[in-house]
Amino acid sequence: MITVMAIDDHPMVLRGIETMLKNSHDVKIIASFKSCHEAYQSIKSDKPDILLLDINLPDCNGIEFCKILKKESSSIKVIALTNLNETSFVKNIIRNGAKGYLLKNTCKNELELAIKKVYKGEQYLQKSIQQRLLDESFGITSRKTFIPKLTRREKEVLKLIIDELTTQEIADKLFISTKTVETHRSHLIQKLDVRNTAGLVRIAIEKGLTN
Amino acid sequence: MITVMAIDDHPMVLRGIETMLKNSHDVKIIASFKSCHEAYQSIKSDKPDILLLDINLPDCNGIEFCKILKKESSSIKVIALTNLNETSFVKNIIRNGAKGYLLKNTCKNELELAIKKVYKGEQYLQKSIQQRLLDESFGITSRKTFIPKLTRREKEVLKLIIDELTTQEIADKLFISTKTVETHRSHLIQKLDVRNTAGLVRIAIEKGLTN
DNA sequence: AATAAACTCAGGGAAAACCCTGATTTACAA
DNA sequence: TTGTAAATCAGGGTTTTCCCTGAGTTTATT
Numbered sequence: 114m115i116t117v118m119a120i121d122d123h124p125m126v127l128r129g130i131e132t133m134l135k136n137s138h139d140v141k142i143i144a145s146f147k148s149c150h151e152a153y154q155s156i157k158s159d160k161p162d163i164l165l166l167d168i169n170l171p172d173c174n175g176i177e178f179c180k181i182l183k184k185e186s187s188s189i190k191v192i193a194l195t196n197l198n199e200t201s202f203v204k205n206i207i208r209n210g211a212k213g214y215l216l217k218n219t220c221k222n223e224l225e226l227a228i229k230k231v232y233k234g235e236q237y238l239q240k241s242i243q244q245r246l247l248d249e250s251f252g253i254t255s256r257k258t259f260i261p262k263l264t265r266r267e268k269e270v271l272k273l274i275i276d277e278l279t280t281q282e283i284a285d286k287l288f289i290s291t292k293t294v295e296t297h298r299s300h301l302i303q304k305l306d307v308r309n310t311a312g313l314v315r316i317a318i319e320k321g322l323t324n
Numbered sequence: 325m326i327t328v329m330a331i332d333d334h335p336m337v338l339r340g341i342e343t344m345l346k347n348s349h350d351v352k353i354i355a356s357f358k359s360c361h362e363a364y365q366s367i368k369s370d371k372p373d374i375l376l377l378d379i380n381l382p383d384c385n386g387i388e389f390c391k392i393l394k395k396e397s398s399s400i401k402v403i404a405l406t407n408l409n410e411t412s413f414v415k416n417i418i419r420n421g422a423k424g425y426l427l428k429n430t431c432k433n434e435l436e437l438a439i440k441k442v443y444k445g446e447q448y449l450q451k452s453i454q455q456r457l458l459d460e461s462f463g464i465t466s467r468k469t470f471i472p473k474l475t476r477r478e479k480e481v482l483k484l485i486i487d488e489l490t491t492q493e494i495a496d497k498l499f500i501s502t503k504t505v506e507t508h509r510s511h512l513i514q515k516l517d518v519r520n521t522a523g524l525v526r527i528a529i530e531k532g533l534t535n
Numbered sequence: 536a537a538t539a540a541a542c543t544c545a546g547g548g549a550a551a552a553c554c555c556t557g558a559t560t561t562a563c564a565a
Numbered sequence: 566t567t568g569t570a571a572a573t574c575a576g577g578g579t580t581t582t583c584c585c586t587g588a589g590t591t592t593a594t595t
Binding site (some may be wrong): 230264265266267289290291292293295296310 | 569571572573574575576581582
């Protein structure tokens with residue numbers, strides 16, 4: 114019997130999950146929670162095999178929570194269960210340790226299948242998500258699949274750019290000259306293959322370089 | 325016994341609704357559908373008392389569907405059941421004949437209560453929605469959830485900014501002067517309460533204003 | 536028909552971003 | 566030891582963004 118916990122802030126969705134899995138012979142929901150905070154202790158003590166995790170949650174971001182869990186105990190396997198149909202979120206949470214990604218429009222069979230696959234150590238992505246990732250990699254290959262190496266300083270500067278700081282302000286904050294910041298900026302623009310600040314921010318968010 | 329139908333494209337949510345109402349003595353779910361199209365004939369023939377209706381649906385907009393049903397003078401009473409936590413949607417669908425508005429984070433008791441109230445001819449709005457409508461009429465806007473209305477043109481310009489186009493390029497593309505584009509830019513900066521292009525891109529992506 | 540909102544455009548100026556070449560220092564690895 | 570990557574900084578110039586005031590036109594709503 115595979116033990117499962119779920120975190121979602123919608124009681125309706127939790128009920129739906131419970132109902133979908135109720136008659137399964139292999140999968141058992143042992144608890145469900147409205148927030149990460151509520152779930153945390155139970156996960157620690159009861160150690161479920163699988164966690165179904167929403168991303169938009171009231172108290173904390175699902176991606177962050179996934180990261181934390183992975184850092185602390187590698188045994189639990191996380192399946193993202195969310196409405197966010199954006200490849201950037203998929204990449205981001207997979208990069209942070211999730212093994213599956215399902216949209217909430219999934220059905221009973223797929224949910225059960227995903228849980229079993231992930232339990233066995235495989236990865237499970239919903240078909241439509243999989244297709245979109247493929248399409249994307251065929252379409253904009255060079256840029257989107259390439260993850261450039263950014264130096265420590267470049268990442269720092271990038272974060273501050275995203276926080277709307279100007280070159281002058283960044284210079285003041287890091288105790289370096291504006292000229293140095295400009296150098297980092299142009300390196301970032303080259304490395305990330307964009308044209309200006311707008312592209313910098315977009316790519317950084319899409320690739321999750323903000324963390 | 326109050327008869328209820330539900331339309332939602334997420335099987336999970338439909339299951340949740342069914343489960344929530346299963347043990348009720350006064351309310352009975354008689355059918356549920358993934359799209360308006362599928363539901364239409366059943367509504368016509370079986371004439372349920374209440375329709376739980378999502379707004380974002382694959383084949384048609386819930387608000388439009390509500391309008392159509394009301395135009396055909398069916399006696400059915402519509403309760404919007406959606407994730408759209410924006411007063412504009414509430415006002416819009418209420419204006420088009422809906423009698424209730426619930427978010428999907430509602431619980432069993434509230435769902436049942438709302439159905440009963442609406443069945444009796446009363447209006448039912450979820451507490452948080454009600455409060456926000458009140459706040460709004462007093463001119464209070466909470467900055468966290470506040471998503472300003474962008475005009476058609478502003479959205480167009482915003483998308484092109486995110487695509488790394490310069491003001492000049494945007495002007496060429498939209499066949500307007502650079503000065504006009506600059507006006508839109510500064511309106512965007514004001515409305516979204518940011519300091520520069522970086523903030524514009526970040527907020528737009530985070531709030532999903534790109535669609 | 537009247538009001539409001541949206542869209543358009545202009546001038547002028549300050550600030551910021553972008554681009555290029557070139558250079559020094561530090562650190563770490565081959 | 567030598568080479569490479571990283572981080573630092575400068576000069577000097579171009580382009581873009583940002584900000585302000587002001588104003589005419591179109592479109593939607595009432």
